[in-house]
Amino acid sequence: MNYNHLHYFHVIASEGSLARAAKILGITQPTLSVQLKQLEDHFGARLFDRTGGSLRINDNGRRVLEVTHEIFRMGDRLEGLFPGGKPRIIARLEIGISTTVARSFAMRRFLGVFANRNILTRVRLGDHEYLHH
Incomplete structure (x- = not known):
């Protein structure tokens, strides 16, 4: 199995x-x-x-x-039992960001939240059309 x-x-x-x-x-x-x-x-x-x-x-x-x-x-x-171990993916997060928002600002803002929780993060940035194709 x-x-x-x-x-x-x-x-x-x-x-x-x-x-x-x-x-x-x-x-x-x-x-x-x-x-x-x-x-x-x-x-x-x-x-x-x-x-x-x-x-x-x-x-x-x-x-x-x-x-x-x-x-x-x-x-x-x-x-x-081992919360300090290797980070794991809990969920995949896709963030759609308007082209009028600085992506570097958004990255710092969102990724900082996950970095402090030992969560491995995979991020795909793009507008709505890009993320849904």
């Missing part, structure tokens, strides 16, 4: 969509589909019902989701 497969499954189940999950995870939808299939092959069971291009979590998937909730809660507890 692959921990990443469980993470991918968890995001798919939480989002209810391969497309949304792929966007959140920063991978392509076909790649995510392969990862899900590998997990289902490992368990020898379907975790979602596929109808007309959509996914619906089934009873098998609900059981796995219940366990993944526990796994990731325990992972958070483990991370909490």
Whole structure:
């Protein structure tokens, strides 16, 4: 079993969509589909019902989701034992900034908030059009 497969499954189940999950995870939808299939092959069971291009979590998937909730809660507890450790990504943040605002000002303003909390930050700056393409 692959921990990443469980993470991918968890995001798919939480989002209810391969497309949304792929966007959140920063991978392509076909790649995510392969990862899900590998997990289902490992368990020898379907975790979602596929109808007309959509996914619906089934009873098998609900059981796995219940366990993944526990796994990731325990992972958070483990991370909490060593708060000074390696920074981790909690969420991806995309900030749209008007071209009339100095980006250096915005960077200092936003990144300072995260730097003091030992949070690894990935930032994509751009206007609305750039960030949504």
